[in-house]
Amino acid sequence: MTLLEIDDLTVRFGDVTVLDGIRFALDAGERLGLIGASGSGKSLTALAILGLLPEEAQVRGSIRLDGVELLGRSDRELSRIRGNRIAMVFQEPLSALNPLMRVGKQISGPLRLHRGLSRKQALAEVISLAEKVGLPDAEHLVRAYPHQLSGGQRQRVGIAMAVASRPALLLADEPTTALDVTVQAEILSLLEDLVTEQGTALLFVTHDLAVLAQVVRRVLVMGEGRVLESGSLEDILSAPTHPYTRNLLELARAASFRRAPEAAR
Template sequence: MNRPTPLLQVQNLAITLPTRRGPARAVRALDFTLERGQTLGLIGESGSGKSLTALALMGLLPEGAQVSGSIRLQGQELVGLGDAQLCQLRGNRIAMVFQEPMTALNPVHSIGRQVAEPLRLHQGLSAAQARGQAIALLERVGIARAASRFDAYPHQFSGGQRQRITIAMALACGPDLLVADEPTTALDVTLQKQVLELIGELVAERGMALLLISHDLAVIGQTVARTLVMYGGTVVEQGATRDIFDRLAHPYTQGLFAARPRLGQGRMPGLRLPTITGTVPELADLPPGCPFAGRCPHTLDACHAALPEAVHLSPGHLARCIRLNAI
């Protein structure tokens, strides 16, 4: 019996960027699938390849970037797809909520026009029809008096309201896949909770798949069912979020959790928050083996030789480390 085609299937994805020091392998050997209605998180330090992965899905990689491998949206190959075809998908079947809403919104156009634009472009609605649907979307994401504020500009809204507006834009055409890249970084804790709850409600309502990118372990733990832990452009651990949080199999995952500030810990003389030694290597300096080799306290010479194969720890839970039994 043939298995149904996944909504999103990424296989052996590699992204190489041109730098002054030569080609840099920003993402390598990336594999994952995502079904409609599923939620998946990407987590890791800055420079780990999370945002580049999202931009690859959207066809928005920097000029000169080289992509190999496969990205399939319900069987349609996106790698190598022309700009015209990608434009038909962006904002329609795949949509993205960016980290900083003030740069995602055009300051010289009203917010109503920006939310209505994908409806007119992809669904062929008239101006009046698009306006009506845009107002309904703005109301749904919590913009008060949406009809009277339809012609207002981004600078006339707060940071939390602007992020809600970008969510309305992303959801306008009912995409199959929503990519949210650090959608709460610029917001305070209360607004973070509200925006994440809103995204969760809308994903459940509309049956979309969600790819959430974050460096915040708490956000990932509360929002997504599955998680990929990225470091040095590679997924070092993946599985059900609960399994990863319970076991912390990979040394890098252990280091991330150990470095979390703990509520109520307080300040004690001589007590320092644990840190991961060393720094994230430059993309052009990534080692040929495990990307975490050198920073990892369990490093052996063999760790530098080749990228470790993924080890199955339990159904769906994998980690790339040759020393899992010793850790």
């Protein structure tokens, strides 16, 4: 069943077109990757889905969730969807965390707002979520502030916040880029486990084809605001048709070759 459908999504800033006729659909529970270099439009596509583009953006086309059009809706209407039906994990979790609020309270926000849990119920669920995302000594860490956690721990908090309301669609925008290789692998495994457990659809945004290959089944390659190529992960890896995709694949192979000696140390 189709969960998300994007048709002819075009975004302009003044005379500059940054997204040009984007079209794709995502089924419930499916894992789809958006890959491209910086400036390709992949992150803008995710922000457009959430209705978080700057006010000066000129947007046309269609973004439908569960058959309901999202473009043109007020921020108040979209706020009922964000964190509920759609949630997002950001590249740098500090951008999504309030530095003045304990992380446990931030995780409990979606639980109380969207699931209607009492304070006591929310606290129990916060501890459960913190343990599920692999935070050590969860009962202690949920009382910490963001600056007291490591980068990997903050990203786990961001994931806990995103999945707290059991969204139908999870957007992950470069969620492992700022992490070292070991923590990166742990976060990717965690995301895969959570979306499988909850039956959540995943839209994973990255510039790294090697990372993408670990979590998705279908890929859209973006460049200069357009979808250049799409297909199954297997087809994209084995027989890419666009020169841009072939270049991404060569870069991924080179990066994998460079990491191999480091892993053997």
